[in-house]
Amino acid sequence: KILLAIESSCDETSVAVIEDGRKILSNIVASQVKSHQRFGGVVPEVASRHHVEEITMCIEDALVEAGIEPNGLSGVGVTYGPGLVGALLIGISAAKAFAWSHDLPLIPVNHMAGHIYAANFVEPLQFPLMALLVSGGHTELVYMKETGSFEIIGETRDDAAGEAYDKVGRVLGLSYPSGKEIDELAHLGQDTYHFPRAMLKEDNYDFSFSGLKSSFINTVHNAEQRDEQLSTKDLAASFQASVIDVLVDKTIRACQEYPIKQLVMAGGVAANRGLRDRLTEAVKKELPEVTFIVPPLRLCGDNAAMIGAAAFVEAEKGHFADYHLNADPSLSFMTI
Numbered sequence: 001k002i003l004l005a006i007e008s009s010c011d012e013t014s015v016a017v018i019e020d021g022r023k024i025l026s027n028i029v030a031s032q033v034k035s036h037q038r039f040g041g042v043v044p045e046v047a048s049r050h051h052v053e054e055i056t057m058c059i060e061d062a063l064v065e066a067g068i069e070p071n072g073l074s075g076v077g078v079t080y081g082p083g084l085v086g087a088l089l090i091g092i093s094a095a096k097a098f099a100w101s102h103d104l105p106l107i108p109v110n111h112m113a114g115h116i117y118a119a120n121f122v123e124p125l126q127f128p129l130m131a132l133l134v135s136g137g138h139t140e141l142v143y144m145k146e147t148g149s150f151e152i153i154g155e156t157r158d159d160a161a162g163e164a165y166d167k168v169g170r171v172l173g174l175s176y177p178s179g180k181e182i183d184e185l186a187h188l189g190q191d192t193y194h195f196p197r198a199m200l201k202e203d204n205y206d207f208s209f210s211g212l213k214s215s216f217i218n219t220v221h222n223a224e225q226r227d228e229q230l231s232t233k234d235l236a237a238s239f240q241a242s243v244i245d246v247l248v249d250k251t252i253r254a255c256q257e258y259p260i261k262q263l264v265m266a267g268g269v270a271a272n273r274g275l276r277d278r279l280t281e282a283v284k285k286e287l288p289e290v291t292f293i294v295p296p297l298r299l300c301g302d303n304a305a306m307i308g309a310a311a312f313v314e315a316e317k318g319h320f321a322d323y324h325l326n327a328d329p330s331l332s333f334m335t336i
């Protein structure tokens with residue numbers, strides 16, 4: 001089964017052709033990051049306009065690179081939420097038009113399920129599994145008893161991890177999005193500031209990153225007022241150590257409580273080198289019977305390949321949409 005997959009929930013326009021949910025025949029990603037950088041974040045209206053300009057070429061390129069004609073496809077998967085409503089609607093409209101003109105079924109995909117299913121390109125998912133979803137808009141622990149079933153057992157009470165990275169990066173004068181650069185700086189510094197590890201000792205799987213963010217910003221502002229010079233590398237290392245400590249500790253605890261075969265880490269922040277290394281180590285030590293899977297870097301950020309992987313699962317279950325499919329900006333796992 002070969003599917004066309006379309007992703008446009010935020011600031012990348014992406015189209016992929018995926019075979020049986022596991023083989024990437026093509027995965028075109030057009031990033032708009034340069035257009036949003038000067039605003040220090042994604043501007044929804046700008047994102048929508050870029051998607052309109054890019055989407056047709058991305059579909060074209062994805063088909064050419066895969067060497068496939070529309071009549072070789074058996075469906076069109078598309079992200080319908082969560083994300084920016086205007087951005088989602090461009091992808092949905094393109095998917096509907098393509099599906100209609102080639103008489104193909106339309107498969108609705110949850111963007112966050114897509115992030116998890118990106119791991120399928122590394123190794124077939126085996127259930128039950130635990131997923132640590134860490135991205136620009138979400139930070140949650142999701143227990144999957146079986147394929148297509150999602151139970152959020154813990155989540156952030158305020159900022160997402162990626163959001164915290166981007167806000168802290170702004171204070172350091174880094175350009176948006178700053179997760180990758182902070183990760184690189186962190187490897188050159190030391191945890192000298194000992195920022196708080198929020199909710200680390202609490203008996204739940206929730207997270208909080210706004211206290212860490214405030215503490216970081218106060219440290220920087222106080223130093224500025226006193227004309228003190230702070231080490232950017234140490235600030236980055238201290239911030240990252242705090243984020244990683246909490247994410248790793250809670251994830252390991254969740255995996256000890258729930259019976260699982262695999263642990264998946266996914267989402268843009270899963271590209272973080274420090275986090276990948278620390279979680280790999282912790283799983284080896286604490287959960288020797290659990291397989292830890294994390295997608296390659298290019299499949300951690302937003303892309304349509306992961307949407308194609310999730311669409312395959314949805315199609316197998318007979319989950320299709322009609323032409324009334326609408327964007328659902330705050331789609332959560334409950335509605336799947």
Ligand code: ATP
Binds near residue numbers: 177273
């Ligand atoms: P969501 O998936 O929740 O809807 P999103 O799609 O905007 O949000 P992603 O594209 O999955 O988010 O991830 C983008 C985020 O990942 C940004 O906040 C970015 O700073 C962060 N990020 C990317 N690389 C790294 C890294 N190496 N370390 C930390 N954060 C990173």
Ligand code: MG
Binds near residue numbers: 011012301302
């Ligand atoms: Mg993005």
Ligand code: FE
Binds near residue numbers: 135136267268301302
């Ligand atoms: Fe995402």
